[in-house]
Amino acid sequence: MKKIFILCGILMANFSLIAQDATAVKKVTYPAGYTEQIDVVYTKxxxxxxxxxxxxxxAQNGPSPVVINIHGGGWNKGNKESQTGFSGFFKRGYAVANIAYRLTGVATAPAAVEDTRCALIYLINNAKKLNIDPNKIVIMGGSAGGHLALMGGLLENNPIFDTNCKGTKNIKVAAIIDKYGITDVWDWGYGTLKTSKSATSWLGDKAKDKDFAKSVSPLYQVKKTSPPVFIVHGDADPIVPYEQSVALKAKLDELGVKNEFITVKGGQHGKFEAEDNRMVNAKIMDFLKGLGL
Incomplete structure (x- = not known):
């Protein structure tokens, strides 16, 4: 009996460690002179x-460019506290807005898109107070976060998903950074290359509504006026098919939208070799520099 109690104690201790790891918060390190505002409410x-x-x-440096960062996780998991690695932006004087959004367990599509738009609108409306330049907003994300970054930026002044944050005009981002994001939600859910439960779960009661799925898919939001887009995708991605980014690249080229597409040879889903990561980060900064950002 004593051995059983000891074994149970060990198992409980191990579970506690696992639980702590699952909810671990990563601290963002930023340069001297920067300030932080944590858990700012941008919408309810x-x-x-x-x-x-x-x-x-x-503040004495004048209005700064800002990057909105959006975490991934198939719209059903993940949190903003898992996100770090903004040093390249900090070195160039960027502000960073790292956002949370409603996951599938809280609300299905288009909730995450609505929240992304609200975060963007919040920053535009509060640009003067926060000392950021509303003409130099970059929106960035990976995987589901890449999808949301694309939707947030490509919608421009289309208010279809701005129900919770009405009234703001001239909504436009300066650039979108899409890291292996979903570009066609219907294809991700039902396509020949992948049948993702994350996609159908996120679509919720509209899981069989192809037109709705298109309305929340970046591939169908591209216009001649769309902001410049930087795309990176590993060609061995087992989660989000590489072909999703190929299709987006083709659509951007067709409509004459400035873009750059980086293929990481042998790259998995966000799992790139250290050398490839350095290359991608340098390419992102070069892309933004070329846009005057």
Missing amino acids: VNDWEGKLDLYLPP
């Missing part, structure tokens, strides 16, 4: 609060 929907973390450069 019933009893849910949309929060973002802000990292702001010294």
Whole structure:
């Protein structure tokens, strides 16, 4: 009996460690002179609060460009606290807005898109107070976050998903950084290359509505006026098919939208070799520099 108690104690201790790891918070390191504002509420929907973390450069430097960062996780998991690695932006004087959004367990599509738009609108409306330049907003994400970054930016002034944040005009981002994001939700859910439960779960009661799936798919939001897009995708991605980014690239080229597409040879889903990561980060910064950002 004593051995059983000891074994149970060990198992409980191990479970506790695992649970702590699953909810671990990564601290963002930023340069001297920067300030942080954590868990700023950018929108409320019933009893849910949309929060973002802000990292702001010294005010005396003048209005700064800002990057909105969106975590991935198939729209059903993940959190903003898992996100770090903004040093390249900090070195160039960017502010960073790291956002949370409603996951599938809280609300299905288009909730995450609505929240992304609200975060963007919040920053535009509060640009003067936060000392950021509303003409230099970059929106970025990986996987489901890449999808949301694309939707947030490609919708431009289309208010279809701005129900919770009405009234703002001239909504336009300066650039979109899409890291292996979903570009066609219907194809991800039912396509020949992948049948993702994350896609059908996120679509919820509209899981069989192809027109709705298109309305929340970046591939169908591209216009001649769309902002420049940087795309990176590993050609061995087992989660989001590489072909999704190929299709987006083709659509951008067809409509004459400035873009750059980086293929990581042998790259998995966000799992790139250290050398490839350095290359991608350098290419992102070069892309933004070329846009005057």
